[in-house]
Amino acid sequence: MQQDTDGDASEFARAKVNLALHITGRREDGYHLLDSLVVFPEIGDRLRLLPGAPPLSLTLGGFFGPQLSQARPDNLVLRAIEALAGACCQPPLRAGLLLEKNLPVASGIGGGSADAAAALRLAARMTGVDLPQAEWLALALSLGADVPVCLEQKAVRMSGIGEKLHPAPPLPPAGIVLVNPLKEVSTPAIFRALTQRDNPPLPALPSSFGSCGELAEWLKSCRNDMQEAAEALCPEITEVLAALGEAKGSLLARMSGSGATCFALCAPQDAASIAAGIEKSHPEWWVASSGKIR
Ligand code: C5P
Structure with a gap:
């Protein structure tokens, strides 16, 4: 291994x-x-x-x-x-x-x-x-x-x-900003709160993504099916998503897993500045960034 x-x-x-x-x-x-x-x-x-x-x-x-x-x-x-x-x-x-x-x-x-x-x-x-x-x-x-x-x-x-x-298709260079409102969310509770459990699978993946913009466009045809239930149980998630979506350079904002952490996808060089902006406006949140994903 x-x-x-x-x-x-x-x-x-x-x-x-x-x-x-x-x-x-x-x-x-x-x-x-x-x-x-x-x-x-x-x-x-x-x-x-x-x-x-x-x-x-x-x-x-x-x-x-x-x-x-x-x-x-x-x-x-x-x-x-x-x-x-x-x-x-x-x-x-x-x-x-x-x-x-x-x-x-x-x-x-x-x-x-x-x-x-x-x-x-x-x-x-x-x-x-x-x-x-x-x-x-x-x-x-x-x-x-x-x-x-x-x-x-x-x-x-x-x-x-x-x-x-x-295996996923080769990824383009991309950055990620993670933000968590410091509210613990119980995974089983979010699964239990789901109202729809038979959603369609992901659309077909392309053989490669030319840029992080292309990756973001493809992702817009997808969802996180747990997001709605998580936002209902933890309204701070909606605020985090708004902050990540509005940040300059953000290509897509979405929740990860059962939350409450949300991410912005961005160009590698934009990750640190998006994170710095959110840290400044919301010092009470956990913020981390990476100019690389694998
Ligand atoms: O496997 P793990 O311990 O991470 O999962 C925590 C709980 O989340 C499980 O007990 C189950 O209630 C729920 N779960 C689920 N379906 C999955 C993964 C987790 O319902 N695919």
Whole structure:
């Protein structure tokens, strides 16, 4: 599996952004079927290995670390490492881990899933284990529907409940601005509030996008089918979308996942100035930008 290291003993856990998300049905077990174009900006948490080889433990840092309160044994990072050990019939990694939690919690950009995927990559690298691709995906899916897509952190079209991953067409250079009004949104609550669950899938994807303007135009023929329900439960989302839509250089504003984080798609060189403008007008919001998506 591809690693994403920056230095030798850490993994970057990029946010996942649903540029489009259609809800196309529901399985008998209650999980929803979706069709989504997912990309990854250079914005994320970082999972670091601390020196020494103590029993497995997790310390939380970063701006949003305190919000995760205690690193309880059911934290997804620890569960991922235990699950990998179980799948490989090995004892779990002996390590102290530090999770720098830079992404807001319960915010529609897959923070917990990205952390779990980073834990799988880090533990695999440190213990030297490997699994066939299908087993990696099954293990990831057992931890959460968004964990498989976060393993590779590359643009994909995702369907099923998140387990079917198809390569996306090559992306043009593009920037992303993420804004969250710092209101936690419960994913199951938004799924429950949906009034329509049998929407059409994404329209056919072109073989490539010539520019970020072309990508934005294609995205305008798509939606996030969870946006309306999320706005009803969390009205601040409407304000965030207005601010992102009105910003100079913004090509498209939409919510990611079940919210409340929304994004603006823009040219790479516009991301920082859009973010600076919103930070100035709304210092109470979380704002992050990336001049690159993958
Ligand atoms: O898989 P994950 O733990 O991220 O999902 C959280 C909750 O969101 C699930 O328990 C389920 O209620 C809902 N969900 C869903 N359909 C999906 C993904 C999640 O209904 N495809």
